Amino acid sequence: MKFFQSLIILLMFQLTLFVQGQVTFEPDSTFNYKMTKEGDLKMKVFKPSGHSISDKRPVIVFFFGGGWVGGHPRQFYQQARFFADNGYLAVSAEYRVRGKHKTTPFESVTDGKSAIRWLRAHADALGIDPNKIIASGGSAGGHVAACTGVIKGFDEVDEDLKISSIPNAMILFNPVIDTTEKGYGIAKVGKNRKTEISPSHHVVEGIPLILIFHGTADQTVPFENVERFTKLMNEVGNTCELVPFEGKGHGFFNGSYFRKRKTDEIFNKTMNLSLEFLKKHNFKVVE
Known part of the structure; x- marks a missing residue:
């Protein structure tokens, strides 16, 4: 009997070590934010410890990459948890893509705008500040995020258009910024x-502040695109900061959870720089 008891204890100990070694990032809750004829769209929500609906926290919403064809919100689960651990409400959102919904990039942009509007409309219920909404994403998702703040129109016609779909800031990871x-x-x-939803062709004064992370060796989205966009933004008086990652290619920013890499050095750098950028521009968390 003692042998079997010892064996069970040993197995339980080994199981505990195994589970501890598998780092997971799972959302705290899920909301449907939009119904479309192609299916419902969900937001995966990550909450700070002790979060209450009486809070007025900044919120960041991430849009996954995948060429407007595929992808999954889990790409940004690690980033979302990082922001939640630092006092932000964080969301990783679905949007329509060709592979699953048989749609085009234009519908993707419309869904991004719907996500921003939904967050602002439900600010009181979510415990967020409707004037501190940050749109973020990578590659095609970075394009969706950028379009919410740069491109006019493409709003869902049956939504309350009196509620703005424009975020207050954007943090973009190797974003598609020129669709020509x-x-x-x-x-x-x-x-x-080709220019209808091309952010670099719609730069005007008054666009919300932007932070861009991009690899200089990106073979998918040329580094020149974000250099040119940043120059155009700053020339008209907007705030746009570009952080180059020398010699890095497309998707360089993904963390170990999504890409199963051995190190989170770049992930940590982009996250810490994001926090510095937001705090500098008064997106501080008030506890």
């Missing part, structure tokens, strides 16, 4: 519509 021949995506948006 000079950038990425012309085959998906079409030559006749």
Whole structure:
């Protein structure tokens, strides 16, 4: 009997070590934020410790990458948990993509705008500040996030358009920022519509502040695109900061949870710089 008791204790100890070795990042709750004919769209929500609906916290919403074709919100679960651990409400949102919904990048942009509007409309119930909404994302998701703050129109017609779909700030990871021949995506948006949702072609005064992380060796979204966009933004008086990662390619920013890498050095750097950027521009968390 003592032998079997000892064996059970040993197995339980080994199981505990195994579980501890598998770092997971799971959302605290899930909301449906939009119903479409292609299916409901969800937000995966990560909450700070002790969060209450009486809080007025900044909120950051992430949009996954995947060329407007595929992808999954889990790409940004690690980033979302990081922000939640630092006092922000964090969300990783679904949006329509071609592979699952048979849609185009134009619907993706509309869904991004719907997500911002939904957060602002439900600010009181979520415990967030409707004037401190940060849109973020990588690659095509970075494009969706950028379009919420740069591109006019493409709002869902049956929503309350009196509620703004424009975020108060954007943090973009190797974003698609030019959908013409000079950038990425012309085959998906079409030559006749190549500038309609191309942020670099819609820069005007008054766009919310932006922080961009981009690899200089990106072969998917040329580094020149974000350099040019940053220059255009600053020339008209907007705030746009570009942080280059020398020699890094597309998707360099993903953390160990999503890419199963051995190190989170770059992940930690982008996260810490993001917090510094937001605090500098008064997106501080008030406990």
